[in-house]
Amino acid sequence: MTDDHPVVEFWYEFASTYSYPAAMRVEARAAARGVTVRWQPFLLGPIFRAQGWDSSxxxxxxxxxxYMWRDMARICDAEGLSFVRPDPFPQNGLQAARLALALPDDGARAAFSRAVYAAEFGAGMDLTDGSALSALLTEQGHDPDQIWAAAQSDAVKSGLRAQTEAAVAHGIFGAPxxxxxxxxxxxxxDRLDQALEWVLTRNR
Amino acid sequence: MTDDHPVVEFWYEFASTYSYPAAMRVEARAAARGVTVRWQPFLLGPIFRAQGWDSSxxxxxxxxxxYMWRDMARICDAEGLSFVRPDPFPQNGLQAARLALALPDDGARAAFSRAVYAAEFGAGMDLTDGSALSALLTEQGHDPDQIWAAAQSDAVKSGLRAQTEAAVAHGIFGAPxxxxxxxxxxxxxDRLDQALEWVLTRNR
Known part of the structure; x- marks a missing residue:
């Protein structure tokens, strides 16, 4: 980053329910306080499997x-966000995460990620539907063929594995x-404001 | 209750870390908003064991x-609460829960429960130390022999089992x-204020 704004990293998994309101709100609430968000997609599946869990x-x-489904409905109601329960749950977020990582973290990754969450949790999109993901890319002004090619490159595939390994190294066990x-x-x-307060206090 | 105040039930387990700041703050924050707190001790052990878990x-x-230990340190720092990590963890809260249930929920149960949490998480008291629990009862103006006798009665023993069964029936899987x-x-x-807002909105 070339600015002096304090930074918060936002670690998210497209299958994660609570990542949905976080993704929809983190940028605006961080910007309001002068904090820059770094969008860090990763996969929870390998972390859960390492604990012997084969599902959410x-x-x-x-x-x-x-409780979570009720709590999600309350949160989305309070935030004015549409909410439908994904079927199946959890969704497989692998392709969406690769596409997100293939986009630069200059606003493009954030905008695409929000579009994916809104389609998944707001409108019931299946994350394994490649043409639906392509449509979101087109809506965001991207060339789907180009971004899909990048997403399937060794650089992005290994990059996403490295993201998940970095998450583990950071002590991350859940999302957001x-x-x-x-x-x-x-x-x-529910800890977004606390995190923003932390990075602001440390940068004073 | 004979008043018209909205009511929030506070379900707590003496071994539970996050129940400590909740117990220390729920009464004051509820009172400030005109909400009456009902103190509901229960045991998480049977609920965890039913899931095949033999520890926290x-x-x-x-x-x-x-993460939890770091988070607890941050919360207690922000709230001005002393914090020491119980050893062993989790503590066995059975006797403390029976004593709490033996006291009436007219302020006496709340005050004793706060004293137990403060001694356990603020000063390292072992909850299986009966004389330390007796000292807390004395400090609270009770006759320890009388409260211990009540706590060992069939009424209180079965009452605590009924509390835990009620918790399960309410969909409670953790504490606070x-x-x-x-x-x-x-x-x-971190959901205390949301709960207070809920009961206040429903009573308008």
Whole structure:
């Protein structure tokens, strides 16, 4: 970055429910406080599998899952966001994450990521639907063929694996996670303001 | 209750880390908004064991545990609360929960519960130390022998089992949990204000 703004890293997984309101709100709330957001897609699947989980913890613990669905509905209602329960849940976010990583983090990655979340959790889009992802790329002013080619390149594939390895190295075990450059992590949509406060305090 | 105040139920477990700041702050923050708190001790152990867990999820998932300890330190720092990591963790909160349930929910249960949390998480008290629990009862103006006798009665023992069964029936899977009389549940210390807002909105 060439500016002097404090920075918050936003670590997100397209399958993650609470990442949806976080993705839709992080940029505006950070900008309002002069904080720059770095968009960091990664995959939770490998992290969960390393713990022996073969699905979302919200599926493995149905009582906790029931709470999450109710809580998501409340949050989206409060934030004025449409909300439909993805089917199946969790969605497979691999291709969307590769596409996001193939886009530069200069606003393009953020805008595409928000479009994916809005289509997935706001309108029921299946993340394995390549033509629907292509349509989102076109809407964002990109050439879908070009971005798909980049997303399937070894550079982006290994880049996404490196993102997930970096997440593990940072102590990240869930999403969304906000991270400061001095290594503090804050887990969950409801910790966005706390994370912004942290990076602002450290930059004073 | 004979007043017209809206009510929030505070479901807590003495072994639960995030229940500590919740217990220390719920009464003052509820009172400031005209909300009455009902103190509902219960046990998480049977709920965790029913899922096949033989310890706290923070022990079973050490990366998540590391985050929790850091997060607790940040929260307690922000709230001006002393914080020491209980050893062993989790503590066995059975006797403290029975003592709390033996006290009436007219302020006595709340004051004793806060004293237990402050001693446990603020000063390292072992919750299986019966004489330390007796000293807290004495400090609160109670006759320890009388409260211990009540705590060991069949009424209180079965009452605590009924509390835990009620928690399960309410969809409670962790602590602290705030619950409205219309059945909404809010999980975690960081949801206290949201729970208060809910019960206030429903009572307008």
């Amino acid at each position: 913890p919200f599926n493995l613990q149905p009582v906790k899952g029931a 996670m906000f991270r400061s450059e001095d290594g503090e992590i804050f887990w969950g949509y | 999820p923070f022990n079973l998932q050490p990366v998540k545990g590391a 949990m705030f619950r409205s009389e219309d059945g909404e549940i809010f999980w975690g210390y």
